[in-house]
Amino acid sequence: MSGSVSQHNVGLFPVCYRIGTGQPGAQSLALNLLVSTPQQEVTGTAAVTQATNPPLDVHSDVWGEYTYLTVMKPGVSKILITAQGNHGGPGCNSIVNFRVHLVVGTDWKEGVANYQYLNGTQWVEVNNVPAHLQPVPSHVLPPFEPGPVIEPYRPIMPLYAAPIQSAIASGDLAQMKSLARLGKQQLEQLPQLRIALESAKKELSQLLSR
Numbered sequence: 001m002s003g004s005v006s007q008h009n010v011g012l013f014p015v016c017y018r019i020g021t022g023q024p025g026a027q028s029l030a031l032n033l034l035v036s037t038p039q040q041e042v043t044g045t046a047a048v049t050q051a052t053n054p055p056l057d058v059h060s061d062v063w064g065e066y067t068y069l070t071v072m073k074p075g076v077s078k079i080l081i082t083a084q085g086n087h088g089g090p091g092c093n094s095i096v097n098f099r100v101h102l103v104v105g106t107d108w109k110e111g112v113a114n115y116q117y118l119n120g121t122q123w124v125e126v127n128n129v130p131a132h133l134q135p136v137p138s139h140v141l142p143p144f145e146p147g148p149v150i151e152p153y154r155p156i157m158p159l160y161a162a163p164i165q166s167a168i169a170s171g172d173l174a175q176m177k178s179l180a181r182l183g184k185q186q187l188e189q190l191p192q193l194r195i196a197l198e199s200a201k202k203e204l205s206q207l208l209s210r
Contacts, residue, residue: 012036021130029047030047041064046058060087063089064083064100066079078111080101080103082102097118101113109132112131
């Protein structure tokens, strides 16, 4: 994967999928992705291989996005990963030689993929192939200093009066401790928030007066 990961980008976690039937001699897709939860984007690498004569070996630098496919109960929600790839990444003039649509569960573990790859001058399409999450190799981890750990599905708790009062009424000690910690953090950041808000107001007034 070309380029580097910003040290200020938080909410990153790697996933590695082995996509294929697993049968001896069958075609296999190794999809290694770094997931950015703030932007809901993915970047990484893809390798389509098969023990044929001549052997199949198509490598790509991959980029794309993911979205949540939410359905009403009792349906099951899914995650759709859509990506494409080439040699060098999105900033390169290289032609696209790989595309993938991968649907996995909300735990990111199992799913089904449709993918295409350019084998010389011909596009080859592979549909409805099972995908399985694999252990992450050490070389897949991003080259950046560790930052705050953000879980993929960490719930968002707005710190308003209602959640605090609800926690007090329920007697939930763990939730009250969590809210107290979040409240302290927000109060400590309040002066910076006020300064930033004033700067935003000034900038907005200048833009509106033009």
